[in-house]
Amino acid sequence: MLKVEEYITKRKKENKIDEFDFKKHSENMASIIKYVTDYFNNYLSLEDYDYERVKTQQTVDKFKDDIQKKYPETHDYIILYYFDNKIRLDKYVAKAYEDIKDSELFYKEEDYNNVAEYVIEKKLNVQMNEMLFHKLSVMAREYKQIENECPSISEMKELDNALVDWVKAVFRKYHVDLLNYSGEIAYHYYKTYVVTEYDRDTDTFYHINNYDYRYQENPFDIDDIYARNEHRDFIKDHKGELEMLIMYCWLNDYIKDLDYWPEYVQLSIDSNRVRLSKRKRVFIPVQISYINYPSEIVTAGKYIETINGVIEKDPGKNYVLRISYVKSNDEVWKDKKALESLIGNLQNSFKRYGAPDLVEFQSPYKAAGYSKENFFESYQAFEKGLLGFIKTKIAIINGNIKGSKGKEFLFSSIDDILKLYNTSKQLSLRLKLSVDFNDSNRKNILKEKMNETINALSSIRSFIVAIHLNKIDSWSNYRGIFDEDGKHAYMSVYDYQTVSTFMQGLATIVQDSKVRYLIPEKIDKEEKLEELIDTLYRAGFCFEKGGSIGEKQ
Known part of the structure; x- marks a missing residue:
């Protein structure tokens, strides 16, 4: 069901009315008055209106409980906005986090403001509204709190204790999961550089890597990643450690190159890329x-x-x-x-x-x-x-x-x-x-x-x-x-x-x-x-x- 202004716009387009054609001023005014009359007398019936409200309420009832748990401060606003616009702001916030680079590292108020601004300008395409901006910013903070889980220690069993302590400390203080962020970077390179082919005869998926990651000065474009995030307290002076986390996820989770990890760790220590105090082996x-x-x-x-x-x-x-x-x-x-x-x-x-x-x-x-x-x-x-x-x-x-x-x-x-x-x-x-x-x-x-x-x-x-x-x-x-x-084979063109x-x-x-x-x-x-x-x-x-x-x- 359309609002009155939406109904008028629709009718104007159908009849190709140009309200700025002053030669037809009286004619256009009469048409607009007729549209308004038609809207309230013919289009907008109480029965239709009640049906639309009931239908909207049913939709809200389905997501209301979940919204209240995930967004304790903004759930009322999300519901009201949906009643008025049929738009789920929480989904727009989630999509913004997917679109914005490095959003896994967000923890500051300015980060959440950036999410709110992105939703208003890129998703809603509406004029900046102070109330909407504030609510979206709070929503972005709430979303971050519910999405990040504590990094699993079992997933870091091959990492040096100093790196594990760093990951744990960052999550404890900033609620940022560095291991998850590193995994997302590695996954991006997997999607970009690894081709998967299926052999029906052997029922095997062949994962063929086209990215040369060994002995690189700037693997995974770590220089750019660090430059974008150096202002974050937990990233500053930890470029090598972040690179090591990404390499760990890449080798262990995506291309299964178990050979390179020990050598890479030692190279990182010997070249002073990381500040690990002890050498091994x-x-x-x-x-x-x-x-x-x-x-x-x-x-x-x-x-x-x-x-x-x-x-x-x-x-x-x-x-x-x-x-x-x-x-x-x-x-x-x-x-x-x-x-x-x-x-x-x-x-x-x-x-x-x-x-x-x-x-x-x-x-x-x-x-x-x-x-x-x-x-x-x-x-x-x-x-x-x-x-x-x-x-x-x-x-x-x-x-x-x-x-x-x-x-x-x-x-x-x-x-x-x-x-x-x-x-x-x-x-x-x-x-x-x-x-x-x-x-x-x-x-x-x-x-x-x-x-x-x-x-x-x-x-x-x-x-x-x-x-x-x-x-x-x-x-x-x-x-x-x-x-x-037994159904996946990992190969490299190198x-x-x-x-x-x-x-x-x-x-x-x-x-x-x-x-x-x-x-x-x-x-x-x-x-x-x-x-x-x-x-x-x-x-x-x-x-x-x-x-x-x-x-x-």
């Missing part, structure tokens, strides 16, 4: 023989070996010493005199050249009548002999391959390692673990059950002081192309390298800020070492400048 590289690391890597001391505890030449500072066995002869752990001789020689060598940062030895072999208890008795004597060199760490290297010719390592399997950890803890020993992940022809037994290895070693990561690595590229590819439901199962597992095992030694003892060429270092970078590892780990770790 940190190695001190040890010099093996005369094999040089890439030029940007500053090594610690040398890796040297001794059979009887005697060091022939000055090893220099910060060296790592390995007690080796000749022809599988581990008598130092099974013969008291041999152990005493080893201890005496080590004491003399340390007094002469200085103590190493780390002393490590291979697990002894199993033998009839020789148990783990016998080993710990011998080891306690060994540790007592090095009591004067308290800053030197001591570590046992697990046996990494299946025994041959009747030889089996005493500490080799995951169960063995866990027993080693528990006993060392019970006896309050200095003993730590050097994990031997060296692989030759796929014989390393720790890789047979990777999930078990990852879970177990992750639970005792504080026990691990060094990692031995050589060839790891043959260990299977980590990044499965299919999602959990040739991104993936990370192996082993390397992703290693990144999980040492996912803390503790510094550990990297000992590439089986690598004999610089090219292979450079390849290993590059792989570690891509898995999110970083390198401390050469020097002692120190007791602070």
